[in-house]
Amino acid sequence: MNSGDRHVDTEPGRTAAGPGPDGAHRALADLPPGARGRVVTVTDDGSSRTARRLRDLGFTPGTVVEVVRRAPLRDPVVFRVKDYDLCLRRAQAACVRVVEVRP
Amino acid sequence: MIPIHPQPVPGHPDRLRWIVPADAMPYAGPLAGLPGPLAALLDDGTLAGVTAEPGAVVTRLGAGRTWPGAGARVRTALHAALEDRDGWTPGPGADGDHGDALLRAAVTELLTGPVGGVARSHGGGIELVGVRDGVVTVRLHGACHGCPAAWFTLHQRLEAQLRRTCPQLREIRAAASA
Amino acid sequence: MTTSCHGVAGEGEVTAGQPRFALVGSPNAGKTSVFNGLTGLNAKTGNYPGVTVARFVGVCRTGGDSCLIEDLPGTYSLEPISPDERITVDVLDGRVAGVARPDALLVVADATTLRRSLPFVAQVLARSLPTCLVVTFTDELARRQGTLDVDALGEALGVPVLAVVGHRGRGVARLRDRLAEWGSWPTPVLAPPTDPDEVDAWAESVLEFAGYRAPERHRITQRVDAVLLHPLWGTLVFFAVMMLFFQTVFTLAAPLQGAVETVFGRLSELVSAHVGNRWLSGLLGDALVGGVGAVLVFVPQIMLLFLLLALLEGVGYMSRAAFLMDRVMARVGLEGRAFVALLSSFACAIPGIMATRTLPSARDRLATMMAAPLITCSARLPVYVLLIGLLVDPSYHVGPFGAQGLVMFGLYVLGAVSAMLAAWAFKKLGDHRGGLLPFHMELPPYRLPSPRSVLVMMWSSARAFLRKCTTVIAATSVLLWLLLNLPLHSAAELRAAGVDTTDRTAVSAYEVDHSYAAGLGRLAAPVFSPLGFDWRVNVGVLSAQSARETFVATLGQVSAAQDPENPARALRTMTYPDGPHAGERVFTAPTIAALLVYFAYALQCMATVAVLRRETGTWKWPAIAFTYLTGLAWVMAYLARTLTVWLGG
Numbered sequence: 001m002n003s004g005d006r007h008v009d010t011e012p013g014r015t016a017a018g019p020g021p022d023g024a025h026r027a028l029a030d031l032p033p034g035a036r037g038r039v040v041t042v043t044d045d046g047s048s049r050t051a052r053r054l055r056d057l058g059f060t061p062g063t064v065v066e067v068v069r070r071a072p073l074r075d076p077v078v079f080r081v082k083d084y085d086l087c088l089r090r091a092q093a094a095c096v097r098v099v100e101v102r103p
Numbered sequence: 104m105i106p107i108h109p110q111p112v113p114g115h116p117d118r119l120r121w122i123v124p125a126d127a128m129p130y131a132g133p134l135a136g137l138p139g140p141l142a143a144l145l146d147d148g149t150l151a152g153v154t155a156e157p158g159a160v161v162t163r164l165g166a167g168r169t170w171p172g173a174g175a176r177v178r179t180a181l182h183a184a185l186e187d188r189d190g191w192t193p194g195p196g197a198d199g200d201h202g203d204a205l206l207r208a209a210v211t212e213l214l215t216g217p218v219g220g221v222a223r224s225h226g227g228g229i230e231l232v233g234v235r236d237g238v239v240t241v242r243l244h245g246a247c248h249g250c251p252a253a254w255f256t257l258h259q260r261l262e263a264q265l266r267r268t269c270p271q272l273r274e275i276r277a278a279a280s281a
Numbered sequence: 282m283t284t285s286c287h288g289v290a291g292e293g294e295v296t297a298g299q300p301r302f303a304l305v306g307s308p309n310a311g312k313t314s315v316f317n318g319l320t321g322l323n324a325k326t327g328n329y330p331g332v333t334v335a336r337f338v339g340v341c342r343t344g345g346d347s348c349l350i351e352d353l354p355g356t357y358s359l360e361p362i363s364p365d366e367r368i369t370v371d372v373l374d375g376r377v378a379g380v381a382r383p384d385a386l387l388v389v390a391d392a393t394t395l396r397r398s399l400p401f402v403a404q405v406l407a408r409s410l411p412t413c414l415v416v417t418f419t420d421e422l423a424r425r426q427g428t429l430d431v432d433a434l435g436e437a438l439g440v441p442v443l444a445v446v447g448h449r450g451r452g453v454a455r456l457r458d459r460l461a462e463w464g465s466w467p468t469p470v471l472a473p474p475t476d477p478d479e480v481d482a483w484a485e486s487v488l489e490f491a492g493y494r495a496p497e498r499h500r501i502t503q504r505v506d507a508v509l510l511h512p513l514w515g516t517l518v519f520f521a522v523m524m525l526f527f528q529t530v531f532t533l534a535a536p537l538q539g540a541v542e543t544v545f546g547r548l549s550e551l552v553s554a555h556v557g558n559r560w561l562s563g564l565l566g567d568a569l570v571g572g573v574g575a576v577l578v579f580v581p582q583i584m585l586l587f588l589l590l591a592l593l594e595g596v597g598y599m600s601r602a603a604f605l606m607d608r609v610m611a612r613v614g615l616e617g618r619a620f621v622a623l624l625s626s627f628a629c630a631i632p633g634i635m636a637t638r639t640l641p642s643a644r645d646r647l648a649t650m651m652a653a654p655l656i657t658c659s660a661r662l663p664v665y666v667l668l669i670g671l672l673v674d675p676s677y678h679v680g681p682f683g684a685q686g687l688v689m690f691g692l693y694v695l696g697a698v699s700a701m702l703a704a705w706a707f708k709k710l711g712d713h714r715g716g717l718l719p720f721h722m723e724l725p726p727y728r729l730p731s732p733r734s735v736l737v738m739m740w741s742s743a744r745a746f747l748r749k750c751t752t753v754i755a756a757t758s759v760l761l762w763l764l765l766n767l768p769l770h771s772a773a774e775l776r777a778a779g780v781d782t783t784d785r786t787a788v789s790a791y792e793v794d795h796s797y798a799a800g801l802g803r804l805a806a807p808v809f810s811p812l813g814f815d816w817r818v819n820v821g822v823l824s825a826q827s828a829r830e831t832f833v834a835t836l837g838q839v840s841a842a843q844d845p846e847n848p849a850r851a852l853r854t855m856t857y858p859d860g861p862h863a864g865e866r867v868f869t870a871p872t873i874a875a876l877l878v879y880f881a882y883a884l885q886c887m888a889t890v891a892v893l894r895r896e897t898g899t900w901k902w903p904a905i906a907f908t909y910l911t912g913l914a915w916v917m918a919y920l921a922r923t924l925t926v927w928l929g930g
Contacts, residue, residue, distance in 0.1 A: 049362035050719040056358035057721055058397040060481055072512040073608040076617075078724060082397040083495040085502075085724040087604050089611075092719045104478045106486035108437055111470045119470060122437070122490055174471035182479065 026100065028065060029077070029093035036066045037098025045095050058082035059096050105185045109174070117164040119174070120156070125270045127185050130155045130193040131205050138190025140180035149173045155191075157205050158268045206269050207234040210261070214241075218260050222247050229257055237273035239265070300348045300463060301381055302341075303372060305405055306389030307398060308355035308639075309723050311417035314447030315389055316352040317737060319457065329377060334368050335638050335896060336380075343461040351383065359404040363718055365643055373408055385411040385463045387456075392422040392429055392444070393496045393726075399484035402438070403473035411466045412440050413459060419444040420451075421726070425496030434491035439469030448731045499726040502597075506724075509601050519605050522598070526627070529585050537581030545574030564762060572758025572834050573751070582659055584743055586628035591738035594621075595730025600722060607720070613701050614708035616640070616720050619649045623700060625742075626656035630889045632742035634896055642718045644711040650893060651906055652704035654884050657696035660829040664880050665692055667833050671853055672873040688877075695881050753887045757827040761835055764798035765820075793839060812879065812918050813872035815857055822876075825885045832880075870929060875922035882914035 025040050039059050042051045058081040059065065068078040068085060076089045105127050112118040133154050137145065144150045150173075152163040162177055164170065184190060210231050213219070222229040227247030232240040241261070247253035258275055265272045306312040320339025329336050337352040353369045361367040368377065375382025388405045390398035395416070406412055414434070422429060435442035441459060445452035459466075473483050508514050552566035593599050602624070603617030610620050618639050626633030633653040637646045657665075669688050677684040770792060775782050780791045793799065801823060802816030809819050817839045825832035836852060855867045884890065884907050893903040 045719075052360060053357070053362055053719050053721065055477060056360070056400070060400075060477060062481070069506070069510055071510070071604055071608060072516055075611075076604065076607050076720070076722075078506075078510070078604070080498075082394065084394040084397060085726075087607075087722045087724055089607070089720045092721065104482040106482045106484075106489060108473075108483050108486040108490065109469075109471050110436065111439065116470070122486055124486075124489070170471045175474065178471070178474055178479065179476075182482065 024099075025097040027094040028059075028067070028079070028096035028098050029090040031067045031098070031100065033067050033069050033077075036064055036101045036103065037096075038101050039063045039065060040097045040099055043095050043097060045091065050092060050095055054092065054096060057086060058084075064101055065096070065098060104182055107178070107181060107185070109178070112161065115163075117151075119162050119164075119170065119177070121160045121162065121178075121181055123158060123160055123185060125158045125267055128155050128158065128160055128191075128270065130191060131157050131271065133194035134191060135194040136190070136192030138184035138187040140183040144173075144177060144180050149176065155193075157209065157270060203234045203236065203271075206237065206239065206265070206271055207231070209265060209269050210234065210239055210241075213261060213264055218257060218264065221260065222253070222257060225253065227253060232278045237271045239272065239275045240278050241275065242278040299346075300384045300460075302348055302350050302385050302387055302460060302463070303383035304350060304352045304387050304389060305369060305373070306355060307357045307391075307401060309725050310355070310389045310391045310398070311445075311447045312352060312355060312389045314734060315387070315415055315417065315445055315453075315456075316350060318445070318447050318450055318453040319350050319460075329368050329372075329380070329898070334365050334643075334898075335635075341457065341460065343457050346461060348460055350387075351380075358401060359408075363641060363643065365641065373410070383410065385413070385466065387413050387415055389415045389417060392416045392419045393425065393427065395429070395488065395493060396484065396495060399487060400480050403475075403480050403483065406438070406440065406469055407472045407475060409468070409472060411463055411468060413456075413463075413466060414438060414440055414442045415456065416442060416444045417447055420446050420449070421728075422496050425499060426494075427496035428492055428494040430492045434487070434493075437487040437490040439467055441466050448734045502726040505727055506601070509598070510604065515601075515605060519602060522593070522602070523624075526586070526589060526624070529582070529589055534582035534585050537585075538578050541574075541578050541581060545570060545577065548574070560766075563766065564759065568758045568762035569755060571837075572761075572831065573755050578663075580747070583628055584739070586659070587632065587739045587742045588735070590625055590628065590632070590742070591735045592730070594738065595728070595735050597725050597727045600724050603722060604724065607722075613705035615645055615648060615704055616642075617722065619645060619704070622649050623653060623656055623697075626653040626658060626700075629658050629660070629742075630654045630656065630886065631892050634889065634892050635742070637896070644708060647897070647902065648704045648707035648711060650896065650902065651707045651909075652700040654886070654889055654906060654910060655696050655700035655703055655882065657693045657881070658829075658886075660886065661692075661696075661880055663830055663833045664825070665689060665877065667836075667852075668873050668877050668880075671868050672870060672877075692877060692881055695878075699882065748888075754828045754831060757824060757831055758834065761798065761820075761824045761831070764801065765793055765796045765839065767797055768795075770795065798839070808915075811922075812875040812915070813869065813922055814876070815867050817855070818867065818872070818876065822879070822885075825880075827885075827887045829880060829885045871922040871925040874925040875918040878921035879914045879918040882910055882917050884910035 026037070028037055028039075031037055039061050041061060042054045042059055044051045063081060066080040068080050070077045071087075074090075076087045077093055078085050078087045079093070080086075105124060107121050107123050109119040109121050112120050136142075137153055141150070141153055145153065148165040149168055150162055151165045154161045154163075160181060162181070164173065214229055214231055219229055222243070222245075225246055227243060227245035227250075229247065230242045230244065232242050234240070239261075241257075243250075243253060243257070247257070254277060258277075262272070262275055265275075304312050304316055316337065316339065319341040325338055334354055339350050339352070341348050341350050351372070353372055354365060356366045356369050358366070359370050359373070361370050371377045372380055373383065373386070386405060386408070388402055390402060402414060416429070416431060416434070419429065419431070431442050431444050443452055443456050443459060445456055447453070474480050509518055549566050549570045552570060553562050556562040556565060590599075593602070599621050600618075603621050605617070606620040607617030610616055619637070621639070622633050622636040624633075625636045630653045633656065634650050637649045637653070640646045640649060666689075669685050673684045673688055675683065675685055679687055772782050775788060775791060778791060780788060782788060798820045799816055802819035805819040805823060806816055809822065814822065817836070820839055821832045821835045824835040852868055857865050857867060890903045890907060893906055894900060897903070
């Protein structure tokens with residue numbers, strides 16, 4: 001094993017530089033169940049609390065988020081972030097901008 | 104951003120050992136040149152010295168400074184400095200031999216400790232033959248000698264543990280048996 | 282001082298030198314089980330001054346000494362985004378009047394979600410108070426192939442770290458020992474960073490040093506959720522669970538209730554057989570045993586409901602139910618967790634109101650509390666059963682359904698719909714200063730709760746109910762009995778009024794008719810006569826003001842029926858003794874309809890009022906709830922009466 005290449009890029013907690021080569025930012029709320037996205041930024045929905053709380057909950061830049069499932073009426077949505085399941089309404093999930101990560 | 108966190112150095116309250124990923128700090132020992140942000144802290148007296156260790160950077164506080172007062176600036180400077188890999192220049196004592204000495208110490212500790220324990224529990228043993236230029240040579244004896252499975256597991260364990268602390272490790276070799 | 286009435290530390294427990302610890306951590310981190318483990322079950326609940334946030338303080342024995350543990354509200358951050366979260370920060374900073382600043386902190390973090398929790402730990406460590414990290418669910422971490430070196434974590438953080446498996450009680454003894462030596466806890470040389478990127482880098486480095494490997498995903502949870510949260514199957518299971526819930530109310534508990542009834546029946550017989558004095562025998566047998574017994578009959582049912590709720594909560598289904606119902610609750614401006622609170626209110630409004638503690642928004646909490654008393658609680662059941670029995674012939678059927686059952690179902694729907702509308706109105710009217718909070722809810726993995734934790738949860742809900750039975754209802758029963766039997770009438774007086782003193786029933790009727798209670802009932806006549814209530818019903822309604830269930834026993838006493846527990850027969854034939862309606866039957870369809878609707882709306886429960894007072898910390902909200910519910914009850918009852926008269930033609 002080569003000692004030079006041991007950065008584990010899928011590890012959460014690292015800062016992503018920006019949108020990946022394969023696309024621009026999307027809202028996390030637009031990803032279908034099963035898809036994964038790497039958080040690029042968390043925007044405001046009019047009050048700074050939402051962005052702050054989403055960061056507290058683990059949506060920090062570089063973190064990979066998986067869309068687990070939607071409720072029967074499509075809202076809210078369960079996400080897997082930083083090793084736990086969290087449910088958010090789509091309105092809040094729209095504040096999280098991600099680039100989709102192919103598995 | 105490269106993951107780092109500080110730990111106290113027992114007996115030296117003026118020092119902090121910043122644990123860094125093994126590959127982020129390629130040198131060990133005193134340093135001749137530092138990246139700009141850290142150098143600036145040495146210049147303004149915030150820090151009195153910076154040395155490198157395997158998997159860590161040790162910073163020594165300047166006279167009259169405290170960690171609660173200056174620590175945050177040191178941290179930010181270190182973050183910036185670690186991003187600038189070319190900014191670090193090894194000092195006179197930080198040559199390969201020094202690296203080997205640290206590596207030897209680390210191997211010895213592992214062989215008397217957890218990794219050696221595994222070999223002993225199987226009725227065998229593992230012994231350090233030598234360290235040169237980042238190449239570690241060990242010898243298996245007892246039940247482990249000649250057993251490919253034993254070599255495989257011991258090699259794996261030793262390498263995994265050493266890599267965490269000793270970035271200068273290049274290879275682990277098995278010596279011909281005595 | 283206003284805060285003295287929130288005093289939660291027991292007298293004689295607080296000594297000057299007693300250290301105070303505050304427990305902080307995110308919701309679901311296992312904070313409560315650590316708290317229970319340290320303090321036993323003798324925690325005292327109160328309220329923080331000025332906000333509707335419950336406060337828990339307990340005493341923990343550490344060797345020969347003791348210390349105070351304060352369980353702060355769960356929070357994900359020390360940068361508060363709501364007035365509630367502000368409380369946690371204000372307590373840590375010693376800015377809450379009457380609440381001393383803690384001497385040291387215990388941060389509780391779930392080992393399975395350490396990656397998320399460490400930034401919070403960083404914020405706590407930045408307060409520079411002596412701090413100990415308590416890592417919970419380490420057993421689950423190991424089961425799911427995760428690893429964590431607790432000692433290395435302590436080394437990296439620079440503070441003591443202990444693993445505690447709260448619900449199994451493992452590690453609690455060591456934590457106790459650690460608390461005793463809080464003065465010598467190590468502190469970090471340098472506090473963790475505050476810049477978000479630097480915090481992430483710090484957390485990553487600390488976890489790496491501690492050999493942390495996050496747990497595998499919990500396979501059982503994944504598989505179970507695939508069914509329980511499935512658009513079709515999940516919805517079906519949800520309705521099945523609700524069915525089970527109501528089956529418990531109506532069928533499962535019936536034999537147990539029969540048993541309690543029998544016991545109290547025997548007890549009543551024993552009293553009348555062995556207590557010679559007519560007065561004492563009446564007071565003991567009718568008032569105490571009869572009154573309290575009539576309510577204790579519901580204990581098996583309530584206990585079963587609480588057990589079921591505790592099980593569903595402990596296993597983790599409640600957050601799934603909240604997830605499934607969130608969209609529905611959003612229609613009235615609430616969120617999924619409010620559904621859980623309203624569901625509990627079907628058992629009793631008290632645990633329902635207490636369950637609103639899980640709602641992060643104060644506005645949501647108040648709206649839910651104001652709505653909870655409208656949900657058909659089990660205390661309304663005996664009243665409904667009695668009145669529906671008078672109203673509808675049991676043999677009457679609509680299709681395959683008995684008409685009695687349909688009326689009962691209609692009342693449940695009426696309660697639920699009214700509750701939702703009330704919640705919507707209160708949310709609309711609510712204080713807008715706080716602004717809207719982003720909705721978020723953790724879905725913890727399914728866990729098999731330990732029997733102890735389920736029983737503790739069940740007991741904490743049941744305690745309030747039992748207290749209500751033994752205090753409020755017992756007192757009301759005795760008071761009512763006295764009001765009905767006083768003043769005393771001499772034999773001469775009875776003869777002068779033309780009563781045959783040898784006819785026990787006639788004497789009873791005369792005594793009741795001339796009692797203080799009758800005076801009270803007649804006094805209330807102007808208020809209730811538009812609803813068709815006569816003074817005897819008024820006495821029932823007034824006595825039910827303390828607890829709804831007493832209505833049944835009161836009417837029994839009032840109508841001097843043979844069996845005070847089943848006065849239906851006597852009531853059906855009850856007529857107005859005097860006044861403009863003399864000779865007419867009291868319980869006509871319009872009157873019964875008005876009574877049913879009155880009971881559906883009115884806040885006739887002292888215990889609920891007390892809990893509202895405790896949970897909101899002021900008399901303002903119980904006063905608002907009482908006024909609006911009683912007013913609404915009268916108006917709706919009047920409408921129901923008018924409608925029934927109109928329909929009856």
